[in-house]
Amino acid sequence: MNTRPKYKTKQREILVEFFKSKSGVHITAGDVCEHFKEQGLPIGQSTVYRQLESLVDEGIINKYIIDGNSPACFEYAGHESRDLKDPCIHCKCEKCGKLIHLHCDELVEIKTHILEEHKFKVNPMRTVIYGLCEECSK
Amino acid sequence: MNTRPKYKTKQREILVEFFKSKSGVHITAGDVCEHFKEQGLPIGQSTVYRQLESLVDEGIINKYIIDGNSPACFEYAGHESRDLKDPCIHCKCEKCGKLIHLHCDELVEIKTHILEEHKFKVNPMRTVIYGLCEECSK
DNA sequence: TTCAATGCAAAGCTTTTGCATAAAG
DNA sequence: CTTTATGCAAAAGCTTTGCATTGAA
Numbered sequence: 001m002n003t004r005p006k007y008k009t010k011q012r013e014i015l016v017e018f019f020k021s022k023s024g025v026h027i028t029a030g031d032v033c034e035h036f037k038e039q040g041l042p043i044g045q046s047t048v049y050r051q052l053e054s055l056v057d058e059g060i061i062n063k064y065i066i067d068g069n070s071p072a073c074f075e076y077a078g079h080e081s082r083d084l085k086d087p088c089i090h091c092k093c094e095k096c097g098k099l100i101h102l103h104c105d106e107l108v109e110i111k112t113h114i115l116e117e118h119k120f121k122v123n124p125m126r127t128v129i130y131g132l133c134e135e136c137s138k
Numbered sequence: 139m140n141t142r143p144k145y146k147t148k149q150r151e152i153l154v155e156f157f158k159s160k161s162g163v164h165i166t167a168g169d170v171c172e173h174f175k176e177q178g179l180p181i182g183q184s185t186v187y188r189q190l191e192s193l194v195d196e197g198i199i200n201k202y203i204i205d206g207n208s209p210a211c212f213e214y215a216g217h218e219s220r221d222l223k224d225p226c227i228h229c230k231c232e233k234c235g236k237l238i239h240l241h242c243d244e245l246v247e248i249k250t251h252i253l254e255e256h257k258f259k260v261n262p263m264r265t266v267i268y269g270l271c272e273e274c275s276k
Numbered sequence: 277t278t279c280a281a282t283g284c285a286a287a288g289c290t291t292t293t294g295c296a297t298a299a300a301g
Numbered sequence: 302c303t304t305t306a307t308g309c310a311a312a313a314g315c316t317t318t319g320c321a322t323t324g325a326a
């Protein structure tokens with residue numbers, strides 16, 4: 001934590017561009033390594049992990065932990081997210097494993113409700129709602 | 139997944155009793171192994187992991203993932219499984235670890251909304267909302 | 277007797293770390 | 302020239318798996 005970079009490196013720029021281009025998509029550290037290896041411009045995995053940590057720290061990307069035994073997911077935290085009040089909420093299907101992420105005003109209201117009524121400040125980035133998706137709940 | 143046991147073993151009973159006696163406390167797989175080793179009745183770690191998986195599957199204990207890089211926590215879910223019609227969602231403080239139980243009224247609101255608007259059937263027994271409690275959010 | 281559960285050791289996966297080298301400022 | 306970032310390889314940490322053995326029904 002608190003690993004703010006001091007130098008502007010090529011790898012860092014490439015990573016930021018990559019996440020920006022994949023806005024709205026969940027990407028693992030492994031995906032990143034694989035992608036650049038295929039492109040012929042491999043980035044060392046330790047560099048990937050270290051830069052990812054910095055980028056999360058700076059708020060440029062978000063880190064999501066869907067399930068303890070799968071790799072962490074990262075996603076661009078674009079300026080498009082009007083406020084910090086509108087991060088998406090994740091729903092994970094227990095049966096097929098599908099991940100759904102919702103942007104919804106009503107969910108934001110629920111978050112506010114929990115804060116005001118229960119004095120609990122929800123961290124949507126770490127919270128995952130488990131259950132069954134439409135197909136699997138039949 | 140779906141690892142329902144067919145035999146009633148000594149280890150299984152001991153584990154259930156242990157979790158019951160530690161109701162309200164978060165315990166890792168490592169804690170469990172250590173505890174029984176100290177007691178002079180060690181249980182193999184693979185057995186611990188396998189039974190824990192079953193118990194989660196049956197709803198006897200819940201599994202919490204606090205942070206992707208720390209071990210998973212387990213906790214007795216007795217009070218919830220007693221009455222499946224009246225479950226509650228846990229809010230867990232990421233800082234001090236405190237657990238808060240959300241009651242039905244809010245729960246129903248959230249569940250219904252997500253089901254009707256987003257076609258996702260929430261499993262409250264497995265869902266944990268992470269964030270900061272009143273004291274820690276200062 | 278049959279078949280699941282146990283336990284050991286080994287493997288698997290994701291993530292972190294040590295250290296020499298390369299690159300930024 | 303100084304300091305940070307990189308990248309390889311190795312280590313770390315939690316969890317899973319293979320397989321022979323034990324134990325439940």
